[in-house]
Each structure stands twice: as structure tokens, then as C-alpha cells.
Amino acid sequence: MLPIVKQKCVEIRQEIHWTEKRIIESSFHIILDKKQLLIKDEKIPISKILDISYRIDQKQSSIGYLYLHTIHGVRTFHIREDPTYFIEIFKKIRSETEQYG
Template sequence: MAWIEKRTVETSFDLYLYKDRIDVKDSSFPIKHVLDISYRLDEKENKIGFLYLHTTGGIRTYFIKQDPSKLIEEFKVLMPSTKYNM
């Protein structure tokens, strides 16, 4: 009989924003299916946060270590003017 252990394995990957899609690891989301991108960083810990990719198929959550503000700004530029540029 073996011991049961809990192990955390950290992996790293990039999120790529293109004019027509967002690519994350092995997934691709057409821009027209992405409703919003938001995030939450723990200011006290300043170690890890959460990036939320709101899609027509649900919300995808990713752990982040860097401020994604620039990504979100660029995403909003790509969105139709009726959504963000009122």
C-alpha cells in the first residue's frame, strides 16, 4: 500500500490575442465568441491572480502572475464599437 500524497505541478503557457481569435495552450476561441475578459489580483499576496475569459460557451479561468491590463485594453480595441466604445 502506497502513501497518498498531494502534489501541485505548475505549468506555464502564453495567451495570444489575434484579430480573429484568442489562443490559450491547446484551445482557440474565435473573437466573436469572446464576450469579455476580466481579472482579479490579490494585492496582499501579489503572487497569483485569476484571469476570466468570458465566452459564449462559458467562463474559462486561468491563474496569472502578471497584470493583464494591456491584453484587456487591446481586446477592447478589437471588439465592435457597440460593446465598449460607446
């Protein structure tokens, strides 16, 4: 699988201990190739994805949301970077897939 484009996502986890609460952030990439999206160890075929959209606040340090609309429902991912390019490439691949079968 040769990645065409990838989008960095953020995972936010809270750990609560006796005297403190910690917020732990880690990151991963959603990788797009010509046939599928790879999210960690999960593969989602392009044919199962209806759309990708996002909402992000213009504040520099804020968390945004990437919405993956699939035939099984909507999945939400936290993002800090603008996913416009990622979405444009997805839509181009999706239209080519529909056009050529």
C-alpha cells in the same frame, strides 16, 4: 497568425504519492491576434468572446484569476501578472471587429 499580445497563465497541479503531496506549476500563454484567442491547442474566435475580466490580489506572490466570458460560459485561468494591457488590446480589437464587421 501574428500575435498582437499574449498573457502568461499558470497551471497548478497536485500529485499525491505515498508519503508526500507535490504542487507542480507550469505555464502557458494565451495569445491574441486580430481574429482569435489561442489557448494551448484551442482557438476561440473574437466573435465568441463577450468580455475578459480579472481579479488579482495585490500581494506579490499571490495567484489571480483571468475570466474569459464566452457565449459558451466563463472560463477561468490562473495568473500572476497584471492582464490590464492584454484586456485593453482585446477590447480595442473587439470594438474594431464590431464596427467593421
